[in-house]
Amino acid sequence: MGGVDGPALESLREALRGPVVAPGDTGYDEARSIYNAMIDRRPAAIAGCVDVADVRAVLSFARDTGTAVAVRGGGHSGPGLCLADDGLTLDLSPMRWAHVDPEARTARVGGGAQLGDLDHAAHAFGLATPAGIMSTTGVGGLTLGGGHGYLTRAFGLSIDNLLSADVVLADGTFVTASEDDHPDLFWALRGGGGNFGVVTSFTFRLHPVDAVGVAVTLWPVDRTREVLQWYREFLPAAPEELYGFFALLTVPPGPPFPEPIHGRKMCGVVWCYTGDLADDRLEKTLTVVNAPGPPAFHFSTPMPYPALQTMFDQLLPKGLQWYWRGDFFDRVSDDAVAVHEKYGQNLPTALSTMHLYPVDGATRRTGAGDTAWAYRDAVWSGVVAGIDPDPGNAGMVRQWCVDYWSDLHPHSMGGAYINFLGEQESADRVRGTYRGHYDRLAEVKRAYDPDNFFRANQNIPPPAA
Template identity: 80%
Template sequence: MGAIDETAVGGLREALRGPVIAPRDPGYDEARSIYNAMIDRRPAAFARCVDVADVQAVISFARDTGAELAVRGGGHSGSGLCLVDDGLVLDLSPMRWVRVDPESKTVQVGGGSQIGDLDHATHAFGLAVPAGIMSTTGVGGLTLGGGHGHLTRRYGLTIDSLVSADVVLADGSCVTASAERHPDLFWALRGGGGNFGVVTSFTFRLHPAATVGVAVTVWPVDRIEDVLRWYREFLPAAPEDLSGFFAVLVVPPGPPFPEPIHGEKVCGVIWCYTGGLADDRLAEVLSGVNEPAPPAFHFTTPMPYPALQTMFDTLIPKGLQWYWRGDFFDAVPDGAVDVHRKYAENIPTGLSTMHMYPVDGAAQRVGPDDTAWAYRDAVWSVVIGGIDPDPANAGVVRQWCVDYWTDLHPHSMGGTYVNFIGEQENPDRIRATYRGHYDRLASVKRAYDPDNLFHANQNIPPAAE
């Protein structure tokens, strides 16, 4: 790859409306900081694009100079693939805007937007897109990976609400991908990651979601086996307007948790109910939470949907040490229960956790070949996160995560949500994640990015001619 010298950076500055930030410029260290502080990379330049023309100019520059190129949207990448040492970062963060059309119940979202921007704009109309569990997550990366969250059982994956995407391709041309236009590209964008171009805006279909029922239930960690055996049967059989992701965690020292359980290792479920709150319906739906064991804490409340999306923002803010891995599961056999018990009892730090997100319900009613997402038969998407603020604990949280995943993986379906794959993992994980769709994705890659310009991602190389 070609080097980026100061003369080239100067030329790039002249070509863009947005700023270009190089190592000697004020704000460089801020520009290279992302959500995961375990990532410490030093790009040669950041090109902050304010419009599509800027994106085209950056792609042209990278193509002409041979500069290593990474694309940054919300900067939430756990694996840090939005940064590249000594290369060029195409930064979409200035393209942070949302336009709601309440008549058509659609929303157009800029490529640098975060989920909080989307939720804020759509909530004014009592509408939402099923997307994530944290407001600071980038809309772009989440969507291109497939996207799951609190509303998945009710409304499907994020990509199931995607209507179209405006994309700048590797040759600098601009296209709109949809079911009618560039359908192969549209198919690939729905789960195939950032392999095919730079998406400058997404258009989504909206769904009713204003005030939702929220509940948090936690049990002592020594009851995890009983709780997991109950949960694995209860949730898949529950109405689709109830979602709840299972977690192992250390109780944080603050509300809504009572002081006697602060710092305790627990297992729990964070519930979201979209079925209406009249007549204390949520309490009725969750009346079975006492069946596996008496909860150490059970809290229910109505809540605006955007407030639910911000629940974890202050608990796990930007700047922590992160290491994560994941897998898909269609069942939680007793062997997996034993693994969860072992590692829940040995959580190494106060923020380390495991989340088991349900991806059944509406997500399973989309055809298995309709999108690049290859696991429509999955019931849960699991992520294990080793997390701590102290860099001295980076090795500890990483090892806990790797060991947990290694013991749990034999019980999985073999692949994972692509956004949970880091560059440290075996490349075969990408092929396993796409199953029989991999070869089709490689063919789409050849058609739209034959030289693999966009490879700083969970990469799918172009198919051979």
């Protein structure tokens, strides 16, 4: 492992337009902080890249000094894979921009952009693309893992709407990957994570989305069995313009929730409707929420799409303790319902939760082998998340998450959304997440990163020669 200090550090600073922050510098602790405060790593340097030239310079420096590199986009990595102790963090956050072509209905987005940047730029023209449920999530990490969100049932995954990507490879070569150029790399980037290079920009297809119908429906947590049994049948059969993720949660204080239910454990669904909102169409669609029993709370309203994307930002700001694990599900069996019922009644902290995100609908219109995403037959992408502001509770929320996931995993499809894997999970778990696509991904890795230079990720090593 090479060093990043003294003359070497100064040479890196001279080579970049962006800032380079190292231990002892003012702002170092802020520069190394990421969304998940449970991660406490000390890189040898954090190199901010304002353009492709900076990216190439950082990679050249890392190769010359033998320094390990981790790549940071939005900094939302749950397991903190964007930081490496004593390594070099290539920080794309200065490349935070989004340019929209309203006539072509496309957006070109910088590698350090957050979803809110894309949503804001596209919404000015009444456009959007499927990408997450929080505006602070990084576009890069979310997309390279596949990317699902409120618009997925209507328009597919983020990668289903990715048209091209600008990539700097480990040797410094700059390429644009698309269906026509470097198609093998383009295939791998769509779900294969950060294994293949530094993506400095993404170009997405956009869809007409302006105001959406938003609703939140909650039932007491002791109704979890009835509600989840109803939801598992209703949602997959619903029109694609209706999206709703199921959650176990503690009701936060404040609007739109009335004071009598503040702090109560609940199960519920957060809905997004992209259909026609005329004639109270959303509420007519959601009259079915009474089927499992009258809800304790139901609220609906039209809302600009970017407002929906920011709805959880204040509830879940940067700096909380997070521990999560996920799995894909093609059904929610009665045995799985019993697991959710058990752990929902024992949420360990006010912010700890479980979500089942729908990944059916339009996602099925992309072929099973067309991208690296290997679970086109999944119906839900589930995640269990232990969350709390107090570092003293980190062990508790972690154990609750591990126990919950361990009991639920036997009822899953075996693999998970790559962005919901933790750092501690095994190579077999990564292989299982890619199913039969793994060997093809490994061959692409050998072609574009034969030395496994990019390994601070859910790693797919190149096969031995």
